Amino acid sequence: MARIQILELPEGAGDERPSFVLVVDEYVTQRYIIGPDQPEPVDQFEGVAQKIGARAVLVFEETIDIPANEVTLTEAADGNVVRIRVEPDLTGFHEQVMDAVAKAQADARAAVQ
Template sequence: MTRLQIMELPEGSRDERAPFVLVVDQCPDRWESRAGSGDQLTSHRWREAAQKIGAVDVIVTAETVEIPANELLPVGAFELVGDQAARAANAEDERMREITDALGFDRLQNWDEIVSAIRTQRQVTADGEHMFGEPGYLDPQRCARCGLGRDSWMRQRDTRTCSTVRADAESGHEFRPIGAHDELACLRCRMPRIEWAARRDTPQCDVVRQGGE
C-alpha cells in the first residue's frame, strides 16, 4: 500500500525551517520515479504535490523506505514514558521536601523565604563562607564571622575561607596581606602564614613573639 512520508534534511544557516523531501514508497513499479524517471505524468503530479507542501524534492519508489524519525512507538511505550515521568516527578518532589525541611520552611507557604535562603547560601558559598554586608554588623565591608575585609577577598589578596581565618585566629595570629606580593603574615609577630602552617607545632603568636625577644 502506497505510503507518504516526510524525510527532513540538514538545516542550513539561512533556512527558516528544516528542508524536507516527500517520500512516496511501496508504489507500483510503473509509478516509480525520481528526478524525471518513470511515468512522466505521475512524476509531474508528485512533484507538483511536493511543491505545494514546501518539499525540496520528491522520491517515488516501489521499495519500502524506513525513516527512523517517523517510526511509531510500540504499544505500551506511552505508558512506560508516563511511568518514568511520574517517578522523576516524585523524586524531584522528595528532594524539594528534603531541602525545605533542612531549611526549616513550609514549602506550601514560604516560597519567597525559601528562594531568598537559597540565594543567600549560594552567595555565601561564592564568598568562601564569609558573611559580608550582614545587617547590624559594625562594618558591612568585613565578614561578620571572622572580620576579613571584603576588599582583600575580592581582590584575591587573601583567599582564605571563613573557617580557615577563624582557625588561624585561634592561634592568636592576625594574618593579613603584607608587602609588595601580598604575602600573608601575622601583624603582631610578622611570621609568614605559609611558614606557620608548614610547622607541625603551629606555634601561638605569643610564643613566636617571646622567642623573638
C-alpha cells in the first residue's frame, strides 16, 4: 500500500510559495481509462499539489525515507540516541480512494449522458 509523507521545505525571505512537498512512495501504478473519448490513461495526481497547497507531489514506486521525518532525541546521561518515526495507519485508505474514484467516474458518465 502506498505511503504518504510530507517534506517540509525551508522558506526564503518573502517566499510566497508553499513550504512543503507531498511524497507518495510504494505506489503501484494503476492504469484506467474513463471513457472512449479519453483514450489516454488518467494522471491520478494531476492538480493534487494545487488542491492541497503543496509545491509539488513526488510519486515513487520504491520506498523513500525522508530523514527529516524522524525525531532524534539524545539523552545526556548515557549518550544514547533514540530515533522516533511516526507513520500513519492508513488501513482502508485505498478503498476510500477507489470508492471516490468510482463515484467521480459515475458522476462524469452521468454528466455526459
